[in-house]
Amino acid sequence: MTISDAQDRQPKEGVQLALQQVVALLERHKLVEGLVHKQEMPRHDLVETLVHKQHIAELQTKLDTLHVADIAHILEALPLDERLIVWDLVKAEREGEILLEVSEPVREALIASMDSRELVAAAETLDTDELADLAPDLPQDVLQDVFKSLSLEDREQLRAAMSYEDDTVGALMDFDLVTIREDVTLETVLRYLRRLDELPDQTDQIFVVDRRGRLRGALPLKRLLVSDLEAKVATVMQTDILMLRPRERASEAAQAFERYDLITVPVIDERGTLVGRVSVDAVLDYVREAAESERLSLGGLREEEDIFASVWMPPKNRWAWLAINMVTALVASRVISVFEGTIEQLVALAALMPIVAGIGGNSGNQTITMLVRAIALGQVSRVNFKRLLTKELMIGMLNGLVWGGIMGLIAALLYENWSLGLVMTLAMTLNLSVAALFGLMIPMLMHRYGRDPAAGSSVLITALTDSGGFFIFFGLAHLLLM
Amino acid sequence: MTISDAQDRQPKEGVQLALQQVVALLERHKLVEGLVHKQEMPRHDLVETLVHKQHIAELQTKLDTLHVADIAHILEALPLDERLIVWDLVKAEREGEILLEVSEPVREALIASMDSRELVAAAETLDTDELADLAPDLPQDVLQDVFKSLSLEDREQLRAAMSYEDDTVGALMDFDLVTIREDVTLETVLRYLRRLDELPDQTDQIFVVDRRGRLRGALPLKRLLVSDLEAKVATVMQTDILMLRPRERASEAAQAFERYDLITVPVIDERGTLVGRVSVDAVLDYVREAAESERLSLGGLREEEDIFASVWMPPKNRWAWLAINMVTALVASRVISVFEGTIEQLVALAALMPIVAGIGGNSGNQTITMLVRAIALGQVSRVNFKRLLTKELMIGMLNGLVWGGIMGLIAALLYENWSLGLVMTLAMTLNLSVAALFGLMIPMLMHRYGRDPAAGSSVLITALTDSGGFFIFFGLAHLLLM
Numbered sequence: 001m002t003i004s005d006a007q008d009r010q011p012k013e014g015v016q017l018a019l020q021q022v023v024a025l026l027e028r029h030k031l032v033e034g035l036v037h038k039q040e041m042p043r044h045d046l047v048e049t050l051v052h053k054q055h056i057a058e059l060q061t062k063l064d065t066l067h068v069a070d071i072a073h074i075l076e077a078l079p080l081d082e083r084l085i086v087w088d089l090v091k092a093e094r095e096g097e098i099l100l101e102v103s104e105p106v107r108e109a110l111i112a113s114m115d116s117r118e119l120v121a122a123a124e125t126l127d128t129d130e131l132a133d134l135a136p137d138l139p140q141d142v143l144q145d146v147f148k149s150l151s152l153e154d155r156e157q158l159r160a161a162m163s164y165e166d167d168t169v170g171a172l173m174d175f176d177l178v179t180i181r182e183d184v185t186l187e188t189v190l191r192y193l194r195r196l197d198e199l200p201d202q203t204d205q206i207f208v209v210d211r212r213g214r215l216r217g218a219l220p221l222k223r224l225l226v227s228d229l230e231a232k233v234a235t236v237m238q239t240d241i242l243m244l245r246p247r248e249r250a251s252e253a254a255q256a257f258e259r260y261d262l263i264t265v266p267v268i269d270e271r272g273t274l275v276g277r278v279s280v281d282a283v284l285d286y287v288r289e290a291a292e293s294e295r296l297s298l299g300g301l302r303e304e305e306d307i308f309a310s311v312w313m314p315p316k317n318r319w320a321w322l323a324i325n326m327v328t329a330l331v332a333s334r335v336i337s338v339f340e341g342t343i344e345q346l347v348a349l350a351a352l353m354p355i356v357a358g359i360g361g362n363s364g365n366q367t368i369t370m371l372v373r374a375i376a377l378g379q380v381s382r383v384n385f386k387r388l389l390t391k392e393l394m395i396g397m398l399n400g401l402v403w404g405g406i407m408g409l410i411a412a413l414l415y416e417n418w419s420l421g422l423v424m425t426l427a428m429t430l431n432l433s434v435a436a437l438f439g440l441m442i443p444m445l446m447h448r449y450g451r452d453p454a455a456g457s458s459v460l461i462t463a464l465t466d467s468g469g470f471f472i473f474f475g476l477a478h479l480l481l482m
Numbered sequence: 483m484t485i486s487d488a489q490d491r492q493p494k495e496g497v498q499l500a501l502q503q504v505v506a507l508l509e510r511h512k513l514v515e516g517l518v519h520k521q522e523m524p525r526h527d528l529v530e531t532l533v534h535k536q537h538i539a540e541l542q543t544k545l546d547t548l549h550v551a552d553i554a555h556i557l558e559a560l561p562l563d564e565r566l567i568v569w570d571l572v573k574a575e576r577e578g579e580i581l582l583e584v585s586e587p588v589r590e591a592l593i594a595s596m597d598s599r600e601l602v603a604a605a606e607t608l609d610t611d612e613l614a615d616l617a618p619d620l621p622q623d624v625l626q627d628v629f630k631s632l633s634l635e636d637r638e639q640l641r642a643a644m645s646y647e648d649d650t651v652g653a654l655m656d657f658d659l660v661t662i663r664e665d666v667t668l669e670t671v672l673r674y675l676r677r678l679d680e681l682p683d684q685t686d687q688i689f690v691v692d693r694r695g696r697l698r699g700a701l702p703l704k705r706l707l708v709s710d711l712e713a714k715v716a717t718v719m720q721t722d723i724l725m726l727r728p729r730e731r732a733s734e735a736a737q738a739f740e741r742y743d744l745i746t747v748p749v750i751d752e753r754g755t756l757v758g759r760v761s762v763d764a765v766l767d768y769v770r771e772a773a774e775s776e777r778l779s780l781g782g783l784r785e786e787e788d789i790f791a792s793v794w795m796p797p798k799n800r801w802a803w804l805a806i807n808m809v810t811a812l813v814a815s816r817v818i819s820v821f822e823g824t825i826e827q828l829v830a831l832a833a834l835m836p837i838v839a840g841i842g843g844n845s846g847n848q849t850i851t852m853l854v855r856a857i858a859l860g861q862v863s864r865v866n867f868k869r870l871l872t873k874e875l876m877i878g879m880l881n882g883l884v885w886g887g888i889m890g891l892i893a894a895l896l897y898e899n900w901s902l903g904l905v906m907t908l909a910m911t912l913n914l915s916v917a918a919l920f921g922l923m924i925p926m927l928m929h930r931y932g933r934d935p936a937a938g939s940s941v942l943i944t945a946l947t948d949s950g951g952f953f954i955f956f957g958l959a960h961l962l963l964m
Contacts, residue, residue, distance in 0.1 A: 009549055015860070016860055017740075019860070019863070020863075023863070034811065048599075052619070057588075060913060067741070067742060069581060069742060071742070072843070073741070073859070073860070073861075076859070076861055077860070077861040077863070077866070079866065079869060094514075103681040113694050120681065128576070128749070136641040152870065160862070185846070188706065191542060193707045193708055194707065194708050196708055197708065198704070198708060199704035199707065199708060201743060202686075202743065202745065203704050204684075204745070219525065220702050221704075222680070222681035222685050222703075225672065225675045225676065225681065225703070226675055226676050226678055226679065226680060226681060229678075233948075258763075258766050258767060259497075259549070259551035259552070259555075260549060260551060261683060261684065261763035262763075263684065263686070263745060266521075279765075280745070280762050280766065281740075281743035281744075281762075283766065284600035284739060284740050284762065284765065284766055284769065285740060287769055287770055288740060288769055288773070289775075291769070291770070291773030291774070292773070292855065313767055318848055322841065322845060322848075322881065322885060323529060323885075325840060325841060325844045326841060326885055326888075326889065328839070328840075329836060329837040330889075330892070332840075333833045333834055333837050334833075334835075335832040336832060336836070337830070337833040337896075337907055338827045339834065340830070340832070343825070343829050343832050344826070345824050347822045347829075347832075348819070348822070348824050349815075350818060350822070350825050350829075350832035350835075351815045351818040351822065352815055354811060354814055354815060354818070354836065354948065355812065355815050357836070358807060358811040358814075358948075359804065359807060359808060359811065361805060362803070362807045363804060366803070366804075373774065377555070377558070377559075378497070378501070378559065379555075379559040380557070381501075381505070381559070382558075384559070384561065387561060398817055399804065403804060403805075407812075410812070414819075438651040453954060466836065466840075
């Protein structure tokens with residue numbers, strides 16, 4: 001996307017166009033391959049080989065002009081066989097970075113297609129913090145070879161980076177630090193910087209450390225640029241800066257970035273020594289991935305799914321989720337079967353029961369969604385929980401009376417049975433109250449016991465409002481109508 | 483969070499601690515108020531008034547030390563009456579920025595509590611791009627007063643900023659630009675910058691424009707700092723930079739930021755004139771909000787909900803969603819009632835029917851979630867749609883045969899009726915195939931006709947798999963068992 005290249009200005013169209021071009025080149029390539037097979041042309045047919053080679057060369061040229069993130073995107077959008085053709089054409093020195101960019105299932109597939117030598121070469125192009133991200137997917141022998149090739153300092157960094165759990169600041173951290181002392185002038189700093197070939201990406205401030213490497217403050221570049229050159233770093237640097245610890249939770253760091261509009265934040269250990277930094281690009285990726293994985297896990301999908309995964313090896317999570325769903329449905333079915341006698345006497349109950357259960361599940365899930373968000377934002381405390389509970393219970397009962405009233409009326413008119421209408425109204429009011437109560441209790445209890453309040457809440461509430469709804473409805477019907 | 487203040491280092495604990503302190507001060511304040519009321523102490527009781535004043539003063543001091551984003555967070559976490567007490571104590575010059583930070587329902591409540599003069603004062607503290615975000619919530623007369631107070635250039639910017647729709651680059655854009663010419667030396671640039679009091683936040687590059695304000699390139703600060711001072715800007719600046727247009731979609735800009743790790747991107751109009759910039763802090767907020775609003779809208783909630791909204795005025799979306807749910811449940815109920823005769827003959831069908839419908843809805847929602855993500859990532863094209871369709875249909879049928887087989891067996895054993903088991907297996911296989919088919923078709927069609935593929939997909943598929951599932955199940959039962 002260059003100024004001179006006016007056609008290529010839209011970011012999305014840029015990569016989408018590239019994808020189309022790659023697909024077109026692949027199609028032509030396959031067409032040639034197909035001809036070779038179908039018409040049983042001799043493989044060494046000179047013209048064919050030339051055409052074939054030409055397409056491959058074009059494809060390779062195209063790929064070389066693309067950003068690694070765009071190649072990653074194209075690889076994810078291609079079915080497995082075409083993906084591997086493209087992967088073979090990618091320059092070896094870019095393979096490491098591309099492996100970092102692709103989603104996990106695609107990465108696994110690509111790594112499986114590479115031999116140890118290729119993998120070591122790819123891994124050696126990466127920084128230690130990137131290597132730590134890739135390491136869990138690499139075969140043990142490859143990892144050992146890479147480790148041996150590292151300097152002592154890099155080995156230490158890699159070991160540290162790999163020791164942090166996912167979703168901690170340590171996992172987001174990189175080691176691209178530029179540090180200065182506080183007793184030098186800004187002019188000296190400028191001269192020092194000019195001797196470096198290049199500053200790390202995302203550098204908005206230079207960290208000020210003492211002799212022992214302990215963080216003393218930060219000198220923002222924009223302050224460096226507008227301040228008096230004779231001034232000492234100590235007088236210009238900021239000291240009231242945010243700092244992170246490696247074991248803090250990534251989500252809290254992300255909230256700080258969002259709240260205070262940060263670009264980089266220093267990471268210190270328990271002695272106050274500067275060990276790394278978190279930059280906003282890592283946070284942006286984290287926020288997107290966290291949001292996506294939460295949304296997907298609510299639907300019972302794996303964090304990232306290769307849309308071209310084989311039919312015979314669908315993601316395990318999807319199966320597990322269906323299995324859980326099946327068990328809860330079976331339980332609900334058994335609740336109904338207890339009341340088969342009641343249904344035989346009044347078959348209209350069978351037609352009305354999904355309404356009672358459905359509205360409960362729907363309303364309970366609304367409560368959970370609202371509460372999970374409020375918990376994530378830190379808006380729920382012991383102080384205001386009672387108030388929330390009262391509010392949701394009131395809404396639940398109110399909804400029950402209004403909707404239950406409407407549905408009761410419809411049922412009464414349809415079946416010309418006013419008692420049936422009353423049962424409908426009562427059952428809906430009760431089930432909506434159950435939904436509100438458990439919709440609050442489930443995420444709160446999960447949160448209190450240190451679990452993710454979103455995971456599984458939805459299944460649980462649906463199971464409760466289904467089985468509970470059927471039980472309430474038929475129970476009331478049995479008492480009031482039989 | 484300062485270096486000297488070791489206790490306050492954790493970002494989350496920082497604001498959570500502040501919230502607790504504010505709540506504690508409010509409690510003490512209310513306790514005093516409560517005493518005045520309950521024991522009917524005279525309002526002018528000197529001691530009471532003093533204690534009261536002291537708590538208020540403490541609270542105000544606390545608030546003055548907090549970042550505007552933290553005050554916004556605290557306001558969101560407080561019930562309405564306490565929220566207004568805190569709001570009254572916030573310094574007038576910070577009100578504008580806080581109004582920007584809080585969620586929309588809370589903002590509406592705060593604005594409703596302010597008079598015109600206060601609102602004008604608050605609005606006048608904001609930049610034009612921020613004012614444009616706030617404008618839709620301001621009363622018309624306040625907006626006109628603010629508009630009159632602006633300079634001509636600012637009025638133009640405000641008009642432009644307000645003309646862009648939400649979810650466009652224009653809505654994310656700010657006007658904090660530093661521009662230079664390409665024919666000067668880096669030394670001149672440094673001297674020029676030093677004459678500015680301050681560079682805008684998030685400045686990682688300076689934009690290079692020609693006489694007419696057309697964008698020629700960008701000079702990254704990190705390049706400025708390490709390059710030869712005698713060099714001309716033209717030789718050091720980057721020309722292959724990403725540029726955005728005001729009417730491009732915000733989501734595509736966000737993808738570009740994420741993919742290419744950007745801090746700021748220039749925005750140009752159709753003549754190539756630099757009109758503004760998008761910076762990563764706006765993108766981070768956008769990504770978080772977009773993810774959240776999508777998740778909430780799937781559950782039938784409004785984008786942002788004030789968890790302390792009144793019971794009598796619950797968010798309209800929540801009602802609308804329940805109403806839609808009610809209608810689809812009623813339709814499903816009517817489908818069942820058609821088969822009341824069938825149920826009377828074999829009441830076991832009533833107990834088994836929720837299983838058929840439930841599994842279909844669950845599986846269909848999984849397909850939709852996967853596809854919505856793939857569409858958002860641009861991984862779905864006309865080329866690979868057929869392949870996806872085949873894959874999902876195969877998975878649907880496979881799941882149907884496996885789970886339907888298991889459930890059929892259970893049903894056959896429970897009810898000692900092998901034909902019933904066969905009906906169960908067939909119905910589940912068919913309904914899962916329906917779920918897969920429509921789970922793909924619904925988001926694809928919505929996407930093709932320019933609508934958000936996520937919104938409403940879930941309701942539609944559930945309606946189809948419920949009514950469709952009942953119809954398939956009872957239809958098969960009627961044909962094979964009666």
